[in-house]
Amino acid sequence: MTAFQAESAKFMDHERQFVRRIYPLRLLGVVLSVICVAGVLRVNGASWPVWTALFWNGIFWPHLARWLALRSRSPRKAELRNLVVDAMFGGIWIAAMQFNFLPSVLLAVTLSFDRLALGGPKLLVRAVIAQTVACAATALVCGLRFRPGTTMAEIAMALPLLVAYPLAISCANYRLVSKMSRQNRHLAQLSSVDPLTGLLNRASWEEKTLDLLRRHQRLGIPAALLMIDIDNFKRINDEYGHLTGDEVIREVAGIIRRCIRDVDVPGRYGGDEFAIVLVQTGVETAMKVAERIRLSVLAGAPDGIPVSMSSVSIGIAANENDMNDARAWVKRADIALFEAKALGRDRVAIAH
DSSP states (O other), X not given: OXXXXXXXXXXXXXXXXXXXHHHHHHHHHHHHHHHHHHHHHHHHXXXXXXXXXXXXXXXXXXHHHHHHHHTSSSHHHHHHHHHHHHHHHHHHHHHHTTTOXXXXXXXXXXXXXXXXXXXXXXXXXXXXXXXXXXXXXXXXXXXXXXXXXXXXXXXXXXXXXXXXXXXXXXXXXXXHHHHHHHHHHHHHHHHHBOTTTSSBOHHHHHHHHHHHHHHHHHHTOOOEEEEEEETTHHHHHHXXXXXXXXXXXXXXXXXXXXXXXXXXXXXXXXXXXXXXXXXXXXXXXXXXXXXXXXXXXXXXXXXXXXXXXXOEEEEEEEOOTTOOSHHHHHHHHHHHHHHHHHTTSSSEEEOO
């Protein structure tokens, strides 16, 4: 299967899911509408052809609509057409009820608000036009009279449609909104995480670091920033390939995650460079954490990579009151990192 065919199949499956979601709502709505209309037709003494048409609409139409939509080239467009047909049937039954006031208004409103929810204003306009034309044509052809009065028996038969169908629509909307909220949270999480390491990406890390910096400055609490760089990383890529380089980056990220606390904020700053904010941590404790990371990298180098090519250099900077943003803090830690590299790499240096 080509990429185009796979994408087309995925698109068709998505459209068919739209049809399948509407099917139970249509089935419920049609059944409740039949009950409502039947209550009026019984009082009016409708003929058997009218009853036959009503029960055909209630028993066969929901299944036929689903069958037609699922076998269409565009299931979604076919289902939207079916929704207009639903409205047309509603117009026919409004006329057949001789414009009995409460059931007619209830049927018209029910067939309007869910069209608006499912297809927007454009579908609503099409549905209203179809309903009006069908209603007028039925009244003219059949010569039906105008009987707006509603009895208590007719009100009782209309109550299931009045109560149950709006609740069903509300439940369906709630499930849809909940699903969208979960997807949005998942997308937000994906947009803030580096896909290779699972750590925060640079933009998200800088945003979170700025909030921590301001809070620690306001409260006078110490914090430390570690800038970590993999030594000789270009040689790893050149001699062993980029896939091995990616493995090294993932391994170092895993070591970093194991060596710090849950409250600390690690991120991939770029390429082979990492940044960590150790919250409520002085320089001496930060030095111990940095040494733990450095030694763990040496001990946990991936198979086949010489230890001398898998070391890290680390620069440490404490938070200061004159730092206005996260990048000023990073710049201070970078100075210490450059110093560590200048002294021979595989070591920790503190910015003074």
